Amino acid sequence: MKIGVIAIKRLVGILLILILCTLLSGCWNYRGLNKLSIVTGVAVDRKDDNNYQLTMETVDLTAASKESAGKSQIIQSEGKTMFEAIRNAKKRVTKKLYFSDMKVLVVSNQIAREEGIKSILDFFMRDAEPRETVIPIISQEKTAKEIFAASGVDAKIISEELQKMIDKDSETTASTRKIANYQVFNMLQGEKEMSLVMPAVHLVLNNEKKVVEVNGIAIFKADKLKGYLSPEDTHYYLFTVDEVKGGILTFPSNEKNQKWYDDLSFEIAKNKTKRSYSYDGNRLKFILDIKTTAVLDEVGADIDVIKKENIEKIKSTADRVFTDRLESVIKKEQIEFGCDIFGIGTMIHKSNPLLWSQLKENWEYYIQTMEVEVRPEFLIINTGLEK
């Protein structure tokens, strides 16, 4: 080929590359970071008969500096459905709301009691932006938006603080249970063997300011809220589902002479619960083998803990008191709610599907008449620096 033709071909090629690069590099969907409002948490309330009211906590990145993670802003909007309410927010803000960083979803207990949370959760699962790992929470206050109006003790962004509190909770106080959106969906759909539990929060006065505090779990029947378990009861409940990684148990040092300031504190280092069941044709029996490794970190009474018989006495008291308390929590749950929050249905379904299909129609009856056998075993590994 002649040199002229080659040169023209090369020139056309280079021109095409330049044009294509400029045309294809921006895209239809370009959104600059300064035009986004990053939503970290959403609170859902009912406004009047037809409308939801959404309160969204967003992070304002322009104020971000090395010390603070940015200020949080509150945006409120209303609408008949979740998506409509979110779109209506656009009437008040210039920036586009960006949900991929959303961490928590706070639902007011009124909505959870009356209509159930399934319809609310659907948008956050279906839309591609919010992630499936959002943590849904029930607000025990009158509305959900009060949670965002509180001031956090540590951070300025409440959603982040809530998420971190619930995340780390099982290792520290074991007073609530973390659950992600997709796990909620699994429990509400499918075989419906297990009843849903969600973390519950409320506001509490801390040094003249209202702060958020995690307060046990909320118990659901299908997708409607039924009631709550207090943080102490939740701690025992977590033993039944083998989700205890830490926490403090307090026991009286002397069962007869129970002065509350003489109590002992066990700090749980490790816990393993073996769950099993037995069915005798009429009633279910739930058997728990609990092995707890604990550190005796506070001894209120004047006991010499290095003496072997003292340790044995402490252990046996702990065993008895623990069994009593755990059984009373389970019994209370059975009578008050009658929901299978312990996951026994799931256990039966996975190990013996035939038995499950037999029992599942009257499952509530079986839960309410269930017997419980607790076999605790405490192992005290050390008692701190003192004898």
Added chain:
Amino acid sequence: MQKAMMSMRQNICIMVLFLVGSSAIMGGSWGVGQDAWIALLIALGFGSIIVLVYARIIHLYPEMDLCDIAQAVFGKIIGKVIIVLMSWYAIHLGVILLRLLSEFINIVALQETPQLPMMIIILAVTGYIAFSGIETLGRLAIIALPLYLFINLYTMTLSVTDIKFSNLLPIMEHSFNALLMASLKIFTTTFAGTVIFLFFADGVKKKNNPYKIYLYSIFISALLLLAIFFLSVMVLGVPMLEKEYFPFYTAVRTINMGEFLSRIELMIFYNFLLGSIVKISVCLLAAEKGLQKVFNIKNKGQVLAIVSFFILIVGMFEFDSVIEIFNFTEFYQYYVLPFQIVIPILLWIGAEMKMGRRRSR
């Protein structure tokens, strides 16, 4: 024109990428929940059998592609009919893949970008790959497959903390009938799709063993598909697995290690893009080869342009939405059986008879 010859490794890499390409984001919603791995193994069993048929055809007529074999066995006229049918199969597969890819990008990432420009760009890339020939595709596959595997392995290792083995129980909860139906779906959408490689049989060197190529590819991709399925079901749980359009993608979205290692799903997105591009290029190449032989067109660029344009138009109008694509798979598993089973078996029987006659002479 020099014939393009490919090494065994290139063949295997292209085939594996073809087989797992679109499963990079799917991974498991075939209607049988946690028992899908059993259905996968059943499909693997049937797949191995049909693949032996394909390999036997190649073995009987070494270094000849489907067009030449069809004409040698059945004569010019019926042979050309077979070529047109198989080319149509390749074109339709290309349409579905193209549409699925652009819908996925639309749903997940670029929600406001219209699909027509996306499809044009994808077709431009795949068209260029097809224009460069199967040899180039082979070289691309050798580099692309390890990358694909690495990304998969990386995301799987990261989600290991979230998996729950109990999601796989109870085993065999679904009836054997349901498992067979699911395995038919898996068989027709993945393993039997390798019939398209009969178009490239002239790239297989005579000394290479076609049985090895097919069987290696099938087993490697089955392993990958199993891994993707196991991860999806163990992370997500069965109700989520059935409800999501793209289960593996959703499973990877839940990875959140150390609070900063998240949004890994973009890598899976990239995997899907890569796999789909290879798959569409294969379909384009197959259709181009077939139509070139049938209509005796010398300029392969012309054929490619026509085929690409056709795929674009059909892709825009065949489906109204993602829902229709997913519903179409119910029909597709039966519609595709003549191309994947009937025609190859006819070819095989014809080839055996011809060979037998030749030997007895």
